[in-house]
Every structure is written in C-alpha cells, then in structure tokens.
Amino acid sequence: MKLRTILLATTGSLMAAPMAFGDAHGNMANSMTLVSWGGAYQASQIAAYSNPYQEMHPDVEMIWDESSPEAVARLRAMEEAGNITWDLVDVEAADAIRLCDEGLAMEIDANEVLAPAPDGTEAEDDFGEMLVNDCFIPQIVFSTVAAYRTDQVPAGVEPPSGACDLFDLETYPGQRALNRNPIANMEWALLCDGVAYEDVYDALETEEGIAQAFAMLDTIKDQTIWWSSAAEAVQLLADGEVFMATSYNGRWFSAIAEQNQPIGMAWDWQMLDLDGWIIPEGLPEDRLARVLDFVYFATDTQRLADQAAYISYGPARASSAPLVGTHAELGIEMAPHMPTDPANGENTFVNNYLWWADYRDDLDARFQAWLAQ
Amino acid sequence: MTDASAGNASQNAATARREDAARTGPMLAADGRPLKASLNRALRRQKMRALLLIAPLLIFILVTFVAPIIDMLFRSVENQIVSETLPRTVVALDDWDAQDLPSEDVYAALAYDFNEAAERRRHTRLGSRLNYETTGLSSTFRRSGRGIEDVGETYAEQFIDLDEAWEEPETWTALMAHPDWLSAQAEWAAEAEAAGRDFDEPEPAFRLAPGIADVLPETADAYRSFARTIQQEDEDSPTEEEPWNTVYLALYRDLAAQPASAVAAYFGPIAAELAAADAAVDGFETVSLREVFGEMDDAWAEMPMWETIDAFSDPYTAGYFLAAIDLQLTPDGIEAQPEDQRIYILLFQRTIFMSLVITISCVLLGYPIAYLLSNLPARTSNLLLILVLLPFWTSLLVRTSAWKVLLQQEGVINDILVWVGFIADDARLQLINNQTGTIIAMTHILLPFMILPLFSVMKTIPPYYVRAAKSLGATNWTAFWRVYFPQSIPGIGAGCILVFILSIGYYITPELVGGRTGTFISNRIAFHISESLNWGLAAALGSILLALVLVLYWIYDRMVGIDNVKLG
Structure with missing residues (x-):
C-alpha cells in the first residue's frame, strides 16, 4: 500500500499522459525486445530507463539484445522474412536515415509520441535539430574526439589540444590510431589543411578537394594504425602503442576516470554525432502500444538527464542539460566531460549524415583504395 | 593354356547368347518382363530407398543452406526495383535517344510514378539503389519525395477555379x-x-x-x-x-x-x-514539367540522372558484377573504374596470395607436428594432441586478441627481442596491423585444420614400410622421401583444401589484425552487407569468390586428384 502511494505520488504526472496514449491503442504487449550496443552504454540505458520503467510495470518483460552494430542489415533481413522480432532499436543517426529511407523504420510525429519538457515546451522544440529525420528519436550526443598519452608529450611542448595535432608529426612524433573509414578523417584532413568548415563538404565534392584531403592524410599514413572498432583505439593508447588516437568520448572518459590511464583529451574539432531509438516498421498493434509507452517514458527530460550519471554522453534534449549531475559511482561532476560542454566546444562540427548518405559509397571506395596502396 | 581355353569358352558362350537373343528377342525374367527392365526396376527401388533414408538431411540442407545461398547470389543480378518503382517512366524511356534530356511525356510519366512511389515510401529505397551508380541521387530522391505533391498544382488550381466540382471526391x-x-x-x-x-x-x-x-x-x-x-x-x-x-496534371x-x-x-x-x-x-x-522537376532538384534537369535510370531500367543487370571487378556500366558501354577507386581486383589477388602463404606455412609447421604425434607412444601423443586441440577449443576472438598482445610494438615478442638485444628499442618490429600480422594469426588459428587430417593419415601408414626401405639400404632421407612422404600426400591434400578454403573466406581475424594492408575481400563483403546495405554488390563479390574456390578445386582435382584426399 505504502509503496503504491509513493509510486503514484512520484510518477503520477508522468503516468497520466502515456496511460491515455496507451488506452487509445488498446492492449499492450507484456514483453519487448530492445536492441542496443552492449557494454557501458547499454548498462546506462538499463539503469536510467528500463529499471525505473519496470518498477512501474513489474509484469513487463524487457529483453535486451546487443545487436546494434549489425542492426541495419538484420532489420532488412527481418523485413524480407516478414517477421520483425525487435521492438525498439538503438542506432546512430546515419543508420536511422538509412533505415528510414529503406522504409524499415516507422515515421513518428515527435510532438505526439514524445513527452514535452517540464516547462511545457513541445518535444519538437526541445529536441530541436537533433530530430534529423522523421524516424529518429534522439537520446544522446557523443563525439569522435582525439586523445593522447599524457606521459609521452615531448618535454617543453604544450600537450595536444585538438584533432589537428594528429597531423603535426614534428611537434608530436609517434604513431596515431584512426578509424578505418572516411567519415571525420576527411573533414579533419581539410580543416587542418586550412579549409574553412563551411567549405569542407563543397570541397569534398570536387576531385581537387578529395586529392587535398588524401595528400594531408598521406603525411601520417605510414605512422597510423587504422582501427575498425572503437575499443581498439583505447587499447592502443592505453598500451602505449600510439601517441594519439581518435575514439568516442565515452570510451576515453572510462579509460581516464574509471581506469586511471595516463590519457588526456584533445577536444578541439571533435565531431559530434547522435544516437537514438528507431521503432521498426510493421509492428503489431499491441507491441507498438507498449513500445510507444516505453519511449514516451524513456526519452523524457529526467530520464535522459539520469543517463548522464552513468556515461559521459550528453542528453539530446535541451531541457535535460541543467539536470545533469554527478557520476553514479565516482561522484565526479559529469558536465565538464560532456561533448556538449561549452568549454570543450571551441571548434566542433556535427557529422553531416545527409551529405554522407550521398557520398559515403563513393568516398569509401576511394578511401579503401587509398589505404590499400 | 587352361586359362586361355576357359576364356575362349566363355567368349563362345557370350557370342552364342547374343546370337540367341537376336533370334528370340530380349532375355526374360521369371515374371515375363525383359530381364534388363526388371533389373533396372529393382535397382531404382533400391536407390529410392537410399534416397529416402538421407531425405531428411538433404531437405534440411536444401532449405537452410542451398536455397538461401542461391537466393543471396541471385541478388547480384536482380534489378527489378527500377522498373517496379518507375514502371511508366521506364516504358516511356524506351525510345529515348539519350542525346538530350527526355521529352515532357517522360517527365509526366515520372510525375505519376514518383507520386505513387513517394506515397508508398519506396522512392528513397530506389534513391539508395541508384546512388550506388551515380553519387548524389540518394538525396535527390529524398528531396523530391517532399516536393512531388506540388507537381501539377498549377493545373489543379485552374481546374478548381473553373468549376469547384473538380475539388469534390464525388465528382472524381x-x-x-x-x-x-x-x-x-x-x-x-x-x-x-x-x-x-x-x-x-x-x-x-x-x-x-x-x-x-x-x-x-x-x-x-x-x-x-x-x-x-x-x-x-x-x-x-x-x-x-x-x-x-498529378491526377489533375493527367487530366490536363x-x-x-x-x-x-x-x-x-x-x-x-x-x-x-x-x-x-x-x-x-x-x-x-x-508549366514545363522539366522545369518543375529541375526546381525540385537540379539532377532531374541533367543528363547523368536519366542515363543512370536508362542504363539500369532492365530487370536484370550486370552492373554489380562489373563493379565487383572494378568496371562500371556507362552510357558508352563498359568502362574501367577511375584508378583511385579500383580496389576489388587488388583485394581478390591479395586474398588468394595470402591464403596460399597461410596454407604453405600451415604445411611447413603442421607436418613435423603431425609426424611427431603419429610416431610417439600413445600416452605422450594424446597429451600433445590435446595441446593441439586446446587452442582449437578457445574462442577465435580470444586467440586473435592474444596475438595482438604478443605482436604489437610494445608487446611481448618485441620486448623480448629488445631485451635480448636483437633489435634497438627505437626500431621495434612492426608485426601486427599489416600482412605479417594476418599471416601469423591466421596460420596459428588454422593450424589444427592441417594437423588433424595429416595426423589421421599418418597413423595409418605402417611403420614397417620405412623399416623395410632402410633394411634394403635406403638412407633416412630416401626412406622418408621415397616411401613415407608419398603415403602422407592424401593428408596434405585434405589439409591444404581445408585451410585454403577456410582462409579465403576469413573475416574476423584480418579485420582485427590486418591493418590497412592485411584485409581480405570478405571484409569488403561484410561492409556491403552490414554497413552500405549494397547487398547486390556483396552478392556479386560472394559469387565471384565462390566461383574462384570451385575453379581452384577443379584445378586441384586435375593436378592432384580428389581421390587422393583423405580425412582419415
């Protein structure tokens, strides 16, 4: 009785809207399959979203799958087989665009499906530009950012401050570790060669621009280990294999703050990127009703802010930012570790998903051919 | 003498029978049917029974293995998406001369097709498909999907201004x-x-x-x-x-x-x-539809878009196979890809070359071990066999990661070499994230596939052959090379086929330790399956790989003979 009163008191206001929504959709399924990336990120989602949700709905079974890396291919295969077994899938914005284009993700109306901010701002305004297309429900902002070994900085030199120091072999000798695909690398090559940010993508559409980017990358090609999974970059830096590497900021945070590795961040020209949910197209009504109920809860202002206590990714809602507190175990203030913190953002750019959707195939072929030579 | 006369006798009997048959017709069985037919029937029944016995397995393999593979390979030529999404446009383009932008009729057909495709959310899928051929079309299609509902608006307004009845669904x-x-x-x-x-x-x-x-x-x-x-x-x-x-456009x-x-x-x-x-x-x-579409996106008023649609309007295409061997389909015929985009031929060559190197290293390393195993007393050899099998039972990822720890520049091997003084501290060897890394790690991972067939063949070679050779005066080397080795060849054959075919399709290990020069064609196939979603190209690359394996298998059969392969 007492527990129920507390639950009702604390969640009353939150419950009201989704309940009304659920009723309109009839019965809700009692089981849902959520797909995410595994590791610390998935753990943060379970802690911030799904545990509180299950306290409210103890009879709902939540099954977590770690298949996000191959989500696009798996969803397409499921659609062809006519049997969609996933209810909610965590993907990067670029994949959300592809899934939406392929008709594999459901189009949603943000204002209808997502909760408004506590001050009444509609979801569409609260998320703002994070809503990159009609299918994507953003959760977090992460960044691909450079880091370096603090103990190997040459004497008498300022430590690296940003991605452009990757190309400065004179000041910072030593190996590099970069992602084995063109995204971010091509932009950095041009930015660090003096091209203004607003001209970067125009330049990459021309032969000269591509040649210029490859010429810049050529200067470090032999000094670079090309990674294919983000964990590799952290391992290479932690083992002292390389002096500078790029990876996701959450990985660096856990290496620095949780594992006390001698690693420092070089935030300048970090590439911001988004991660969020998509709902597969063609779910039966009862499952869809359950998913919508969960999504309404899991993407509200408080839940997104809560997630930041477990991992250093910035919440996608503007209204969540002031609520970001301290790390759940370490007790350190999380805000300065967020890619969205103004102190980390002198120069940043956002992954240009739509541009890459067009040019990825072309540039990827060139990039792989360049690597192989 | 007796043999010869017996042979003669039987020959005579056969000739007599043949003459007899020629006179009286075919020989009959007890039930009056011709003996040959009756025999065939009995054999057929036997074959059917045998087939029924293996039917469950056969059907299982057909359904779960062969059919999906064929279905997947079929995608390498499939291209119905263009003619299904833009059926009227494809027909209208039939008599287009490809010299200049198409006529208004083609644009009208496009308007009808595109409107339906956009409502059914199929246009972006086609956009992604055509983007594989001409960069930039994916966003043209996405953008046009938002603009298409205004095409024909001018006419709708004029019809409605003329008579408001045209606005009413009942009129229509x-x-x-x-x-x-x-x-x-x-x-x-x-x-x-x-x-x-x-x-x-x-x-x-x-x-x-x-x-x-x-x-x-x-x-x-x-x-x-x-x-x-x-x-x-x-x-x-x-x-x-x-x-x-667009319906008003059609009416106009x-x-x-x-x-x-x-x-x-x-x-x-x-x-x-x-x-x-x-x-x-x-x-x-x-209004000119060409201009309307051109305002929506410039690409519609330019030649490459129409050349691409025209070139890929057939329900089947060789485009994916051409792309898989660094060629491309252009309006002027088949051309080589620009030099800076050629990659697949290189990767095929590299895959075959490195698989050969890995196979040869496996033979060189595996042969002495298998020899030792088969010639030691049972107790010791069983212990050694477990040492061979132990890594075989360990997860592939664990073994690959272990090699990273061993081979990297700050790794165990380099540390030891520096400590011993073989190499200077600032000249550590680059053993991983290149071809060397892939070859070392994959040789280790595939070694059991070489040792086990070799071992089981060597076990069956009787030791007294070698002893007999030696007692007849052969040196140790001659006895091994002329007597023992030829008998172990079936094991080498089996091991080589296993290792080579496994390594040609390997994916995880090259991805993790291959760096930029040690990756295989399968890494690209995986990329197209799971990241670029270009399943057609992935299927074409896979088909070529499959064909390559079959050709090599055939060559091997001609050279060594597949009967000479023994797994034990």
Missing part, C-alpha cells in the same frame, strides 16, 4: 469508378457504420469505370494509382479524398491532347463538367 468517383465498385463501396460503408469501431474489413479494391481509359487514358491510370495507393497505404477511401495534383494532358470529339463521345455522369473543362484547357496557363 462518378467519373472514374466502376458502378459495381460504387455500390460495393456503399454497402461496405453502411456495414462499417453499423459495426462501429471494431470493424476492420478493408474497403473493396478500387475498379475503373468501363471505357474511361479510352477517353482519358492518362487520367484513368493516374487516378487508379491514386485510389489503390491511398486504400492500401492509408486505409483511406477515394470517395473521401481529393486526388493528388489528356484534354489537351484529345480531339474534342473524343470527349464529346463520352456520355457519363460528369459529361457536362468534362466538356466545359475540355473547352477551357486551351486557355490554361501551362
């Missing part, structure tokens, strides 16, 4: 719908009304009025496309929805193209409105 259903459909629809609507919320039977599928397609061919087609689409996609009814703007085009007499011959319910519209269309303000 009266003009376009079959009377039978109208009554079926009315019945359905009444039922739905009576049943209330729980009624979920779909509305009867829309049917065109008889004869309307002769009077207004494009309009009838566009309207049917509209009616069917909203019925299927939105569960809306044509009786309640104003048609898309029909009325402008038809002689007045054709419309005058129409005596349907909307004859008066139609006649009025026919009289008015000559005064309508017109």
Whole structure:
C-alpha cells in the first residue's frame, strides 16, 4: 500500500499522459525486445530507463539484445522474412536515415509520441535539430574526439589540444590510431589543411578537394594504425602503442576516470554525432502500444538527464542539460566531460549524415583504395 | 593354356547368347518382363530407398543452406526495383535517344510514378539503389519525395477555379469508378457504420469505370494509382479524398491532347463538367514539367540522372558484377573504374596470395607436428594432441586478441627481442596491423585444420614400410622421401583444401589484425552487407569468390586428384 502511494505520488504526472496514449491503442504487449550496443552504454540505458520503467510495470518483460552494430542489415533481413522480432532499436543517426529511407523504420510525429519538457515546451522544440529525420528519436550526443598519452608529450611542448595535432608529426612524433573509414578523417584532413568548415563538404565534392584531403592524410599514413572498432583505439593508447588516437568520448572518459590511464583529451574539432531509438516498421498493434509507452517514458527530460550519471554522453534534449549531475559511482561532476560542454566546444562540427548518405559509397571506395596502396 | 581355353569358352558362350537373343528377342525374367527392365526396376527401388533414408538431411540442407545461398547470389543480378518503382517512366524511356534530356511525356510519366512511389515510401529505397551508380541521387530522391505533391498544382488550381466540382471526391468517383465498385463501396460503408469501431474489413479494391481509359487514358491510370495507393497505404477511401495534383496534371494532358470529339463521345455522369473543362484547357496557363522537376532538384534537369535510370531500367543487370571487378556500366558501354577507386581486383589477388602463404606455412609447421604425434607412444601423443586441440577449443576472438598482445610494438615478442638485444628499442618490429600480422594469426588459428587430417593419415601408414626401405639400404632421407612422404600426400591434400578454403573466406581475424594492408575481400563483403546495405554488390563479390574456390578445386582435382584426399 505504502509503496503504491509513493509510486503514484512520484510518477503520477508522468503516468497520466502515456496511460491515455496507451488506452487509445488498446492492449499492450507484456514483453519487448530492445536492441542496443552492449557494454557501458547499454548498462546506462538499463539503469536510467528500463529499471525505473519496470518498477512501474513489474509484469513487463524487457529483453535486451546487443545487436546494434549489425542492426541495419538484420532489420532488412527481418523485413524480407516478414517477421520483425525487435521492438525498439538503438542506432546512430546515419543508420536511422538509412533505415528510414529503406522504409524499415516507422515515421513518428515527435510532438505526439514524445513527452514535452517540464516547462511545457513541445518535444519538437526541445529536441530541436537533433530530430534529423522523421524516424529518429534522439537520446544522446557523443563525439569522435582525439586523445593522447599524457606521459609521452615531448618535454617543453604544450600537450595536444585538438584533432589537428594528429597531423603535426614534428611537434608530436609517434604513431596515431584512426578509424578505418572516411567519415571525420576527411573533414579533419581539410580543416587542418586550412579549409574553412563551411567549405569542407563543397570541397569534398570536387576531385581537387578529395586529392587535398588524401595528400594531408598521406603525411601520417605510414605512422597510423587504422582501427575498425572503437575499443581498439583505447587499447592502443592505453598500451602505449600510439601517441594519439581518435575514439568516442565515452570510451576515453572510462579509460581516464574509471581506469586511471595516463590519457588526456584533445577536444578541439571533435565531431559530434547522435544516437537514438528507431521503432521498426510493421509492428503489431499491441507491441507498438507498449513500445510507444516505453519511449514516451524513456526519452523524457529526467530520464535522459539520469543517463548522464552513468556515461559521459550528453542528453539530446535541451531541457535535460541543467539536470545533469554527478557520476553514479565516482561522484565526479559529469558536465565538464560532456561533448556538449561549452568549454570543450571551441571548434566542433556535427557529422553531416545527409551529405554522407550521398557520398559515403563513393568516398569509401576511394578511401579503401587509398589505404590499400 | 587352361586359362586361355576357359576364356575362349566363355567368349563362345557370350557370342552364342547374343546370337540367341537376336533370334528370340530380349532375355526374360521369371515374371515375363525383359530381364534388363526388371533389373533396372529393382535397382531404382533400391536407390529410392537410399534416397529416402538421407531425405531428411538433404531437405534440411536444401532449405537452410542451398536455397538461401542461391537466393543471396541471385541478388547480384536482380534489378527489378527500377522498373517496379518507375514502371511508366521506364516504358516511356524506351525510345529515348539519350542525346538530350527526355521529352515532357517522360517527365509526366515520372510525375505519376514518383507520386505513387513517394506515397508508398519506396522512392528513397530506389534513391539508395541508384546512388550506388551515380553519387548524389540518394538525396535527390529524398528531396523530391517532399516536393512531388506540388507537381501539377498549377493545373489543379485552374481546374478548381473553373468549376469547384473538380475539388469534390464525388465528382472524381462518378467519373472514374466502376458502378459495381460504387455500390460495393456503399454497402461496405453502411456495414462499417453499423459495426462501429471494431470493424476492420478493408474497403473493396478500387475498379475503373468501363471505357474511361479510352477517353482519358492518362487520367484513368493516374487516378487508379491514386485510389489503390491511398486504400492500401492509408486505409483511406477515394470517395473521401481529393486526388493528388498529378491526377489533375493527367487530366490536363489528356484534354489537351484529345480531339474534342473524343470527349464529346463520352456520355457519363460528369459529361457536362468534362466538356466545359475540355473547352477551357486551351486557355490554361501551362508549366514545363522539366522545369518543375529541375526546381525540385537540379539532377532531374541533367543528363547523368536519366542515363543512370536508362542504363539500369532492365530487370536484370550486370552492373554489380562489373563493379565487383572494378568496371562500371556507362552510357558508352563498359568502362574501367577511375584508378583511385579500383580496389576489388587488388583485394581478390591479395586474398588468394595470402591464403596460399597461410596454407604453405600451415604445411611447413603442421607436418613435423603431425609426424611427431603419429610416431610417439600413445600416452605422450594424446597429451600433445590435446595441446593441439586446446587452442582449437578457445574462442577465435580470444586467440586473435592474444596475438595482438604478443605482436604489437610494445608487446611481448618485441620486448623480448629488445631485451635480448636483437633489435634497438627505437626500431621495434612492426608485426601486427599489416600482412605479417594476418599471416601469423591466421596460420596459428588454422593450424589444427592441417594437423588433424595429416595426423589421421599418418597413423595409418605402417611403420614397417620405412623399416623395410632402410633394411634394403635406403638412407633416412630416401626412406622418408621415397616411401613415407608419398603415403602422407592424401593428408596434405585434405589439409591444404581445408585451410585454403577456410582462409579465403576469413573475416574476423584480418579485420582485427590486418591493418590497412592485411584485409581480405570478405571484409569488403561484410561492409556491403552490414554497413552500405549494397547487398547486390556483396552478392556479386560472394559469387565471384565462390566461383574462384570451385575453379581452384577443379584445378586441384586435375593436378592432384580428389581421390587422393583423405580425412582419415
């Protein structure tokens, strides 16, 4: 009785809207399959979203799958087989665009499906530009950012401050570790060669621009280990294999703050990127009703802010930012570790998903051919 | 002497039988049937029984293995998406000369097709498909999907200004719908009304009025496309929805193209409105569809878009296979890819070369071990065998990661070499993230596949052959090389086939330790399956890889003979 009163008191206001929504959709399924990336990120989602949700709905079974890396291919295969077994899938914005284009993700109306901010701002305004297309429900902002070994900085030199120091072999000798695909690398090559940010993508559409980017990358090609999974970059830096590497900021945070590795961040020209949910197209009504109920809860202002206590990714809602507190175990203030913190953002750019959707195939072929030579 | 005479006798008997048969017809079995047929029947029954016995496994393999592979490989030539998404455009493009931008008729066909595709959310899928061929089309299609609903708006407004009846869904259903459909629809609507919320039977599928397609061919087609689409996609009814703007475009085009007499011959319910519209269309303000599309996205008013659609309009294409061998399909025929994009031939060569190196290293390392195993006393050899199998039972990822720890520049091997003094601290060897790394790690991972068949073949070679050779004066080397080695060849053959075929399709290990020079073709296939979603290209690369393996297998069979392969 007492527990129920507390639950009702604390969640009353939150419950009201989704309940009304659920009723309109009839019965809700009692089981849902959520797909995410595994590791610390998935753990943060379970802690911030799904545990509180299950306290409210103890009879709902939540099954977590770690298949996000191959989500696009798996969803397409499921659609062809006519049997969609996933209810909610965590993907990067670029994949959300592809899934939406392929008709594999459901189009949603943000204002209808997502909760408004506590001050009444509609979801569409609260998320703002994070809503990159009609299918994507953003959760977090992460960044691909450079880091370096603090103990190997040459004497008498300022430590690296940003991605452009990757190309400065004179000041910072030593190996590099970069992602084995063109995204971010091509932009950095041009930015660090003096091209203004607003001209970067125009330049990459021309032969000269591509040649210029490859010429810049050529200067470090032999000094670079090309990674294919983000964990590799952290391992290479932690083992002292390389002096500078790029990876996701959450990985660096856990290496620095949780594992006390001698690693420092070089935030300048970090590439911001988004991660969020998509709902597969063609779910039966009862499952869809359950998913919508969960999504309404899991993407509200408080839940997104809560997630930041477990991992250093910035919440996608503007209204969540002031609520970001301290790390759940370490007790350190999380805000300065967020890619969205103004102190980390002198120069940043956002992954240009739509541009890459067009040019990825072309540039990827060139990039792989360049690597192989 | 006796043998020869016996042979003669049997030959004589055979000749006699043959002569006998020629005289009296075929030899008969006890039941009076010809013996040959009867024998065949018995054999067939036996074969059927054998087949039934293996049928469960055979069906299982066919369903779960062969069929999916064939289905997947089939994608390498499949290209129906263009003709299914833009059916009218593809037909209209048939007599396009490819010299200049296509005519207004083609743009009109495109407007009808694109409108339906956008409503069914198929246009972006086609955009992604065509983007593989011409960079940039993916966003053209995405953008056009948002703009298409305005194409034809000029005409819709003018028709409605002329007579507001054109805005009413009833006008259109009266003009376009079959009377039978109208009554079926009315019945359905009444039922739905009576049943209330729980009624979920779909509305009867829309049917065109008889004869309307002769009077207004494009309009009838566009309207049917509209009616069917909203019925299927939105569960809306044509009786309640104003048609898309492209339907008005079609009406304008029909009325402008038809002689007045054709419309005058129409005596349907909307004859008066139609006649009025026919009289008015000559005064309508017109727009060039080419310009309308060009405003939506420049690509529509440029040649590459149309050349791409035209080149890939056939339901089957060689495009993926060409791309898989660094060629491309252009309007001028088949051309090589630009030099800085050629990658697949290189990767195929590298895959085969490195698989050969890995196979040879496996033979060199595995042969002595297998020899030792098969010649030691049982207890010791069992212990050693477990040492061989232990890594075999360990996860592939664990073994690959272990190699990273060992081989990297700050790794165990480099540390030891520096400590011993073989190499200087600042000149550590690059053993991983290149071809060397892939070869070392994969040789280790595939070694059991070489040792086990070698071991099982060597076990069966009797030791006294070598002893006999030696007792006849052979040196140790001659006894091994001339007597022992030839008998172990079937094991080498089996091991080589296993290792080579496994390594040619390997993916995880090269991905993790291959760096930029040690990755295989399978890494690209995986990329196209899971990241770029270009399954057609992935299927073409896979087919080529499969064909390569089969050809190599055939060559091996010709050279070594597949009968000489033994797994034990």
